[in-house]
Amino acid sequence: MDTVTINQPAAAAIFDLLKQFITEVIGEEFAEEMDIRPSSSFTKDLEMDSIEIVAFSEKVKAHFGAHIDFTGWLSGMDLDQLINLNLNDIIHYIQQCR
Amino acid sequence: MARFAIIVPPFTGHVNPTLSLGSELLRRGHEVGWISLDPALQHRLPAGGILLQTGGGRSSPEQQENDAYLDKITSKSVYGIDSIKFLYEDVLIPLNRYMYADIRQQLLQFVPDMVITDHQLFAGAVAARQLQIPYATSVTAPAAINVMEDLPGVHEWEEKQVVALQQELGWPGDQSLDCSDVLTFVFTSQLFFGTMQLPPHFRFVGPVIQHRKTAAAFDWERFHRTPHPRILVSIGTTFDHAHKRLFFARVVEAFGGMALTVVVVSDPGLFETVPDNFIIQKMVPQLELLPHLQAVVCHGGHNTVCETLSHGLPLVVIPIAYDQSHVAGRVARTGAGLRLNFNRFKAHHLRDAVMEVLQQEQFREAAEQICSSFEAAGGVSAAAGHLEALLTTKQDPVAGRGKMQPAGKGS
Structure with missing residues (x-):
């Protein structure tokens, strides 16, 4: 797990990691054509469907493991929050947990 | 009683x-x-x-x-x-x-x-x-x-x-x-x-697909003269026309003029051009057609997916909304087919995915396994x-x- 650091990673590093997960989920060919930013929302901007969002969250879970309760955090969201979920929300959550 | x-x-x-x-x-x-x-x-x-x-x-x-x-x-x-x-x-x-x-x-x-x-x-x-x-x-x-x-x-x-x-x-x-x-x-x-x-x-x-009336007329004579492989493309009864037009344009680009037969369930008016190897009808006798097909492309409606798998056929699933993303996820997970993202896929992705499920035996084998599980149910x-x-x-x-x-x- 070379990308996990004990120190609090900067937002930019978390963003790069999340972007890498998105790329793995949707495929490099498609990700290259997309403008993935911290403000990108999963549903509206990245047009990820629910299975893709689930696959993405599994990658986040697998990477951060016990450090964060990502599933619990995601479960606590209602539908509107989930629809509007963007990368920044996750970056802030991960930083908060550390 | x-x-x-x-x-x-x-x-x-x-x-x-x-x-x-x-x-x-x-x-x-x-x-x-x-x-x-x-x-x-x-x-x-x-x-x-x-x-x-x-x-x-x-x-x-x-x-x-x-x-x-x-x-x-x-x-x-x-x-x-x-x-x-x-x-x-x-x-x-x-x-x-x-x-x-x-x-x-x-x-x-x-x-x-x-x-x-x-x-x-x-x-x-x-x-x-x-x-x-x-x-x-x-x-x-x-x-x-x-x-x-x-x-x-x-x-x-x-x-x-x-x-x-x-x-x-x-x-x-x-x-x-x-x-x-x-x-x-x-x-x-x-x-x-x-x-x-x-x-x-x-x-x-x-899935329960027995004793169903079918009303759709179909030119079987023409169909039986068409070359193999034959595929069905259906994206269901819901969804607006703009969605469908875009989708079908990509289907035409993917398969127009190729050495396979494409039966499409759609209002023919949504097609700008109709390639010779396409049969386009608003309604088709889907259950009667399935035994004569080699693969199905659909949006992941549970019924079409299960009817297809009941015939042991592999799928390419392109979910649009509702529960379809999950249905598509199950098709991919069980190995009975491939999934594409509706908004992102291009004609060549569709062509490659269909060729893959047609040519690689394991998709058909996985579909047949699900078919057996349906029969046992x-x-x-x-x-x-x-x-x-x-x-x-x-x-x-x-x-x-x-x-x-x-x-x-x-x-």
Whole structure:
């Protein structure tokens, strides 16, 4: 797990990691054509469907493991929050947990 | 002999399995009535089936409101998780609210021994409970259940909408009645559904596609002269035309002029050009066609996917909205096909995916495995057996109320 650091990673590093997960989920060919930013929302901007969002969250879970309760955090969201979920929300959550 | 009332929403995929189930019940000498908003259902019912139409005898503004539900779901452009919000807020809740009084009225007149209501018509469950008629549930879109596990927040939100409506209709309490706690049919197999464990009153009876009338005309002579391989492309009865036009343009680009035959279910008017190797019809006899095909491309509607897998054919699934993403996920996970993202895929991705499922044996083998699991699930005969068993063990309708009541003893 070379990308996990004990120190609090900067937002930019978390963003790069999340972007890498998105790329793995949707495929490099498609990700290259997309403008993935911290403000990108999963549903509206990245047009990820629910299975893709689930696959993405599994990658986040697998990477951060016990450090964060990502599933619990995601479960606590209602539908509107989930629809509007963007990368920044996750970056802030991960930083908060550390 | 008993009397069953089947309550259906005006959506093809939810109605079709009940036609097979109802037909089996009729064959066994029971009486079966369908409660529906859709007068056209009359022509599709099995012989002896009775249409109990709702929404009739209302003033014309209300009749227009009725038609609006049918239009709404077919004309709005919806995608991804967002579509779940639309489905509940703009379609299901108003539809249930609108149908409730008529469902209750029809049940009072028809006096069934048992109700079978769709999992999206919780108004049917509320009416049955209030009239103390035992009810079973028909789950025609089982991926809606998977959502509990994958996205619990979404499931909780859905339950909240359902419970709020139940309370509005006069059923107190905060338990959703959407799935019966004595008998809930899941029209797939556990293998295709996934590993999530459900309580024993959820019965995996497999897809039910028997005894169905088909009305679609089809030029079989021309079809039988067409070259192999042959594929079917269908993206269902819902979704707006703009979505479809874009989609079909990519289908033409992917397969136009290739050495394969493409049967497309669509209004031919949505095609700018029709390649020679395409057969385009608004309706096709899908069940009769499947034995002559090698693969199916679809949007991940549960019925089309299960019908395809029942014939051991591999799929390329391109989900658009609602539960289709989950259905597509199951197809990919079980190895019976590939999935593409509706908004992102280009013609060559579709072509490559179809070629892959046609050429690589493992997709067909996985599809055949699911086909075997469907056959083992028992189909309409198992489903009818569960209903009959419930009738003999649950003469007292109040017995159906206990949450902990062991279900379906007679199997």
